[in-house]
Amino acid sequence: xxxxxxxxxxxxxxxxxxxxxxxxxxxxxxxxxxxxxxxxxxxxxxxxxxxxxxxxxxxxxxxxxxxxxxxxxxxxxxxxxxxxxxxxxxxxxxxxxxxxxxxxxxxxxxx
Numbered sequence: 190x191x192x193x194x195x196x197x198x199x200x201x202x203x204x205x206x207x208x209x210x211x212x213x214x215x216x217x218x219x220x221x222x223x224x225x226x227x228x229x230x231x232x233x234x235x236x237x238x239x240x241x242x243x244x245x246x247x248x249x250x251x252x253x254x255x256x257x258x259x260x261x262x263x264x265x266x267x268x269x270x271x272x273x274x275x276x277x278x279x280x281x282x283x284x285x286x287x288x289x290x291x292x293x294x295x296x297x298x299x300x
Contacts, residue, residue, distance in 0.1 A: 236267035241292070249296055256291040264295050272299035 231237040231252075239259040244251045250271065252264050261282065268278035281296040 231267065231271070233267040233270045236263065239263070241287075249298055251294055251296050253292065253294045255287070256293055261293060261295070264293075268295060268297045271297065276300075 231240065231243050236259070237243075240252050240254045241258075242251075242253045244253075250268070252268065254264060265278065265280060268280060269275050272278040277300050279298045279300060283294045283296070285292050285294070
């Protein structure tokens, strides 16, 4: 346990550092999917136009969306498709608001 605590601390610090906005105003993540040039993150063509953004950093995919446009279940289905099938996506859902509307971000890693 003594060796695990420093690892957890360093991992948490790295995650939080990745969430900070850089000085140039960029969000720090390369744009992919419906708004970017790579087009690899949103493998569900019907889901892509419903998302506000799709980004990736260090193997973690983030789908951000307005809940009055698309529901959590539909986004989870798209995440599973990206990961290769039903139940393959591991998610962390962050609920919030943007411009007075319900706005969620789903962080996705694959099993």
